[in-house]
Each structure stands twice: as C-alpha cells, then as structure tokens.
Amino acid sequence: MADDRHVRVRFAPSPTGKLHVGGARTAIYNWAFARANHGTFILRIDDTDPTRSTEENTQIILRAMRWLGLDWDEGPEVGGDYGPYRQTDRMQLYRDAAQRLWDEGKAYPCFCTPEKLAADKAAAEARHDPFQGYQRTCRDIDPAEARRRIDAGEPYTLRIKVPLDRGDVVVHDAVHGDVTFNARELDDFIIFRSDGTPTYNFATVVDDAMMGITHVIRGDDHLSNTPRQIMVYEALGAPVPTFAHISMILGPDGKKLSKRHGATSVEEYRDAGYLSDAFVNYLALLGWSLDGETTIVPRDVLAREFSLDHVSKNPSTFDPKKLDAINQAYYLAMSDREFSERVLVPELRSAGLEAAEGALAHDDAWYDLLSSILKPRTVVAPDVVGKARFLYEGDEVELDEKSVEKNLAKAGARGFVTAAVEALEALDDGAWHAEAINAALEALPERLGASKRKFFGAVRVAACGNQVSPPLGESLELLGRSCTLARLRCAEGIAAE
C-alpha cells in the first residue's frame, strides 16, 4: 500500500455536462479524505473528449465546486507543481509516456481496422469464447515491417502489451477489500487512438502517476476497468495507488439517478435555495456515516472525521425529503441575525419585496424578529417570500378568498374585528410589541363569548390576509400600529355581522 506517502487525491470531472450530485459526492469524499489526512486535494479537468467537453461546462463545474466549499490545493486557477491540470494541456506528456512504452517494447502499433475488430469480436461471441477482447493480431508484427506500414501512411493505434504471464490482477480497494480479476480478462487495449489522442484509461493513469496520486476515490463504475489501469501503472513503472470505489446514487425507482428523477445538478439545488453546508452534509451521509447516529455533520467535522472505512458498499437512493430535513435543521441552528443576513434579506431582495440594493425598509431588530418566526417555517430559502409577503402590502392586504369565506364571512366576525380595533387602539406606538398585543387581545374571545379559534381567525385574516400566517402577535408588531389598525378597519367593512 502507498499509505505511508503524503496523501494526494484528486477529483477529475469531465466537462461534458454540469456537476452532477454523484460527481459532487465523489468530490466531497476526495476533499474530506484529503483534509482528514492532512493531504492534498487536486482538481483536474479530464477533457480528453473534445467533442463533448466545453469550456462553459468547465466553468460551471468550477463554480459548483466553489459553492460546495470544496477548495482545491492544486488545479485550475490555483496552479500547483504538478500541472497543467487540464488534460488537453497535457497531450505532449501522454505522447512522451506512450513513446517511452513503445520504445521499451511495452506497447505496439496495431493496424486492425474497426471493421476487423468488430468482426473478430462477433466471431468470438459466436463460438462462445469466454475471451472476447482483442485477439492480439498485431502483437507480433515485426518492428521493421510495422515501421514500413506506418511510413506508408497506414493508420494505426497504439496498444499496451500486457505480459502473457501476468497472472490474476488483484485490486486493493479500501471499500471493497481485495477484488481479484482473472488474467484471462485482460487484453491489449488501446492506449492511443489513430487520431493521435490518448484514451481515458491511459491518460488518467499517466496523470495520476505523474501527479503522485496515492488514493483514487471514484465511482463504482470504474471498478471493472481498474485492472487494465493497473497494467498501465505497471508498464509505466509507477506505484499503484490505493483505490476506493464508491457506489452509485440511484433514483427513487432504483435506477441510476438521472434527469427524469428531477434535479440532478448541483446548481439546481443551489438555485432552489438549499444551503451549501446542508447539501454537502446530506451528500456526505449518502454512503458514509460518522457513527450511525449523527445526522448533522458540519463541514469542519467532516474534514476532521471522514474515513474511507465508514464508506458503505451499497448503492444509495437519493432522498429529497431527507435533504429538506437537513436543510431545515441548518436554518434552525442559525441565530436570528445569521438567518436574516444569509437567508431572509437576500430572498426578500431577489423577490423584489426589498430594494435589490441599498438600504432596507426596516431596522435589524425588525428582520431579526421576522427571522425568529420564519426560521422554523422554512425548508428552503424561497419559502420566506410567501410567508413575509403580507408585511409588504401596505394598508390594504390582499385577502385570500377562501380565508375570508371561512372566517370574516362568518356571523359575528365584524364584532370580533371591532373589538380588536378598540383593544389595540388603546396601545400606543411605544407599547406596540407582540407581548402587549397578545395581552390586549387575550381576554376578548371569552368576553365576546366566542372561541379563540374563531376570534383570532377573524383577526388574523383581517390583518394578514390569510388564515394561515406566522404567529399573530409578532405579525402585528412587524406590521406596525398604524398599518394594523388600517387593515382591521378595512376588514370591518366587509366582515359579516
């Protein structure tokens, strides 16, 4: 094992799309593993597929990484001693490495056409040959002959020459243990395409070897081609890293998570109003546990306690409900001030309730009070907008039809509102606080011979416009004396007698 070396791990996304939740989790594990072991976390852009990779996607991924708070020690924009950190900028390195293997007789040119390869494979399949890989057709072509054909312009690929006596390959995996692959499965796979570009299995290994990667933490889907990658390490004479293959993330139907299951990209969750900390917390727990009991694992704890041997082997199902629960737990843990600054005000601004920039309509105490009542009612950030809107409608609230029908339209409602107006008028501006407001209204239902439910329901709709609202006392305090009384008087006019 290479564990005694300084830990160096990498996250190497392909910019063929946005950062997916599965990729995000892989990134989180790599980051956390590096931090927990005082190692180095490297970000590398695996963009060897020119047709599908875009610069735009690269930027989206970098942005998502920053939003997730996964800072990298080496990589794009921060540099490092093992760069460049984009595969397209490393082409010469792959060529050099391949040339070296060729010179050393560990790789050889293959002139088989794709058609021949397909035919060979079909034939192997037809005779039920357990070995369906490359038939090593060009393995023993005389070097001089090969040279001649190359010089004549014949297209060729470069294949790795797997030693015939290699024997079984065992992958030492930190989450799966030792996984043995039969030597028979290994074939002389292509390391360089006929167009002169390296294949993934070759490029990644060259990179990981040159970058001194000690632990390769990646998706389960790579386990099967790890043996061939090991062949490359061996040919290169580089130490084989420790692998850690983590299971996939599935959708609610047990199928691999995809678009049809809803949001799959990190930025969609950011835009939906999830907290980065909560999102990282949830994803970290999807396949890893601290102790089996703890659900709230802040980033710093993750960075300290993360360990590969608590990584689960089974695939996990993405559960939006649990994400919600964790997100809400993070809000609940915030102080009113923090909630106000990080959640409430930004949402009010982007919803246009508050000016996009500059001074706010109220003082800090007002937002803190609002935060205190909205916090336990918020699952995702944008929830605050709908719940705070009634505070921004001036003296005439928009009355919810159904609420009016079930409250103000009921007999006696006018009397309730009138009584409330009288009681509240007795309070002057200086005494306009939730506690005093509640005290002033408290005795009224009994005096009027009405249930609290009916009385407060009528007042609530009159002042807040809806039978569902944050606590009444605080709501009226936030509304202010004059606005509250204006709304109540307005409702008196339409309330049933």
Place this chain on the structure above:
RNA sequence: GUCCCCAUCGUCUAGCGGUCAGGACAUCGCCCUUUCAAGGCGACGACACGAGUUCGAGUCUCGUUGGGGGCACCA
C-alpha cells in the same frame, strides 16, 4: 453472453459470532397550541431466500434470487 460489485425497517444507515437488531428521514398517533410550523413523547417498521461452519450467524462459507456496473479508437 462474460467478468465484477451489491443485498439490515419505505429511504439513509449502526452492527464487524452472543444486541430487547440501535439512530435519522418519511408515515401515523398523542402532547403543546389562536392558524401554520417548530418542539416533546410514542407507534409502525428490516436482517432477500436456501444450505452449511459453530454451543451460538444479520455478522463467516457456498449456492439461489434480485439489483447495479464493465467488457469501445466514451469518460
């Protein structure tokens, strides 16, 4: 077809030979309560199946079944 991986409540998981199989989310009920939440208490609910090994198996072995992944001049 072949190779590999996986298998504990609906979901995420704890468990690393002897546990009343624990926690969290979800669901349901009760409490609190002027609405909605939040909170408190409680209920429901799992070792896929079959053989072994063992005094004893969720834990070890093999098989079955069921999922997933690889076998590309994709990554």
